[in-house]
Amino acid sequence: MKHVKIEGILPAIITPFDAEGDVEFEYLRGVVRFQLEKGVHGFFACGTVGEGPSMSTEQRKAVTEAIIKEVADKVPVIVQSGSTNTREAIDLSRHADESGAAAVGVVSPYYFKPDPEALVEHYRLIAESVGIPVLVYNIPSLTGFNITPDIISKLCGIKNIAGVKDSSGNLIQIREIIETAPKPITVINGSDNLLFSALMAGVNAQISGVANIIPELLVQLYHAFKKGEYQKALNLQAKINAVKRAVAGIPIAPVKAALELRGIKAGLPKRPLRPLKESEMSSLKEKLASLDLMW
Numbered sequence: 001m002k003h004v005k006i007e008g009i010l011p012a013i014i015t016p017f018d019a020e021g022d023v024e025f026e027y028l029r030g031v032v033r034f035q036l037e038k039g040v041h042g043f044f045a046c047g048t049v050g051e052g053p054s055m056s057t058e059q060r061k062a063v064t065e066a067i068i069k070e071v072a073d074k075v076p077v078i079v080q081s082g083s084t085n086t087r088e089a090i091d092l093s094r095h096a097d098e099s100g101a102a103a104v105g106v107v108s109p110y111y112f113k114p115d116p117e118a119l120v121e122h123y124r125l126i127a128e129s130v131g132i133p134v135l136v137y138n139i140p141s142l143t144g145f146n147i148t149p150d151i152i153s154k155l156c157g158i159k160n161i162a163g164v165k166d167s168s169g170n171l172i173q174i175r176e177i178i179e180t181a182p183k184p185i186t187v188i189n190g191s192d193n194l195l196f197s198a199l200m201a202g203v204n205a206q207i208s209g210v211a212n213i214i215p216e217l218l219v220q221l222y223h224a225f226k227k228g229e230y231q232k233a234l235n236l237q238a239k240i241n242a243v244k245r246a247v248a249g250i251p252i253a254p255v256k257a258a259l260e261l262r263g264i265k266a267g268l269p270k271r272p273l274r275p276l277k278e279s280e281m282s283s284l285k286e287k288l289a290s291l292d293l294m295w
Contacts, residue, residue, distance in 0.1 A: 003133060003162070004076045004102040006186050007204050008041025009218045011211040012049040014256055015063055016267025023059055025066050027265040031212070032070040034264050038215035040075065041205070041222075043067060044105060044165075047080040048139060049209035049255060053110075054270045057088060061095050068100045078207075082107030082137060086122050090129045097130040104130065105165050105207075107137040113145045116154070124158050133162030135186065140168055149176040156182050165190050165207055175201045192218075192244050196237040199225045210244050212266075213258040214293065217243075239291065246287040250276065254284055261285060 013035065016027035035043070045067045046052030046060050055063070064079050071077055079096035081104040083089040093104045106126055114122060127134045136155055140146040146168060147155075155161045166174050167190030178187055178201070188205045189198035195206050195218065211218045221236040247254035253276050256266035261284075268275050276284065 006042060006076060006078070006103065006163070006188065008206075009211055009215065009222050010042035010044050010076075010078065010188075010205055010207045011035050011040055011215060012044045012047040012190075012207050012209045013067065014212050014252070014259070014266055015046070015050045015052075015055070015270070016256070016265065017051075017270045019268060021270050023063060023066075024265070024267040025062075027267050028063065028066055029070045030265055031259070032067055035211075035215050036071070036074060039219045040211065040215050041219075042076040042078065042102070043071060044207045045077055045079045045101075047105070047107075047137075047207070048142065048167075049212065049252065050080070051252060051270050051273075052080045053107075054273075057092065060092060061099075064096055064101065065099050073100075076102030078103045078105045078135065080105045080107060080137060081126075082109070084109050084111050086125055089122070089126050093126050093130045093134070097132045101132060103133040103135055103162065105135040105137045107139060108143050108145055108147055110143040110145075113143065116151050119145075119147070119151065120154050120158075123155055123161060127158045127160035130160065133186075134160050135162060135188065136164045138164060138166045138168055139190065149173060149180050152177050153180055153182055156185060162186055163188065163204075167191055169194060171197055171201055174198060174203060178202045193237075193241045195221060195240065196225065196230075196233050199233075209255060210240060210247065212255050213247070213262065214240065214243055217293075239293070242291050243288070243293070246284060246291070250274075250280070254280075257281055257284055258288060261288060
């Protein structure tokens with residue numbers, strides 16, 4: 001199994017679309033370059049903020065290839081390859097492997113939710129199909145299923161399962177995963193407002209939606225934490241939380257709109273999601289301006 005160390009800040013990179021729902025690849029490449037200039041430590045492609053579940057298989061593959069090509073081995077790229085069915089998840093995982101991804105992050109099946117026994121078998125079949133690490137992606141708020149520390153322990157019996165991205169927002173659960181995993185694994189937090197706390201709890205990395213907008217703040221927090229500058233890190237966490245509150249509510253669109261306010265072309269959300277109305281855009285601009293972010 002190929003293995004690349006995953007640590008630090010990894011934006012859950014957006015996917016820019018046009019009004020017809022086609023990918024704006026030049027915009028996508030621009031977002032990658034912007035993030036790299038700000039010092040991020042990797043990328044998470046086709047995830048929740050990247051609208052992976054809304055894309056066709058062909059779009060997901062094309063986006064994966066575009067991001068990996070633009071990154072050009074500067075940092076690791078994790079590709080979210082989960083699906084509602086095992087066969088498609090295997091296909092997307094193999095494609096990510098062949099395209100040069102460092103790992104795949106596989107969200108648990110949604111709509112039809114398997115029981116724990118079937119879930120373990122689902123991940124086993126995916127893990128055995130690729131030569132790169134497989135990270136279990138737990139986001140119960142959207143899948144309706146929580147992958148518990150006990151299930152993670154069972155999944156650790158599969159050779160190629162290398163870690164978990166936990167977006168439950170439950171620090172007790174994250175800590176229990178770290179303490180009870182029967183082998184060393186990579187544990188990644190997915191809740192932006194818990195970044196500092198999750199680092200204190202022992203996670204290796206943060207996959208972040210708000211890092212699309214303010215990557216430098218998350219990178220600064222991570223480095224401050226590593227230096228033991230905890231008050232600085234807490235101050236940065238407060239700023240991050242304020243930005244997160246400013247873009248809360250409507251899915252995805254405020255993140256893309258905030259990037260546009262930074263001068264980075266971010267395109268539109270993919271239907272059924274909608275872009276911001278003019279009044280909502282004005283409100284967002286006022287909220288962000290009041291935060292004195294000094295972009």
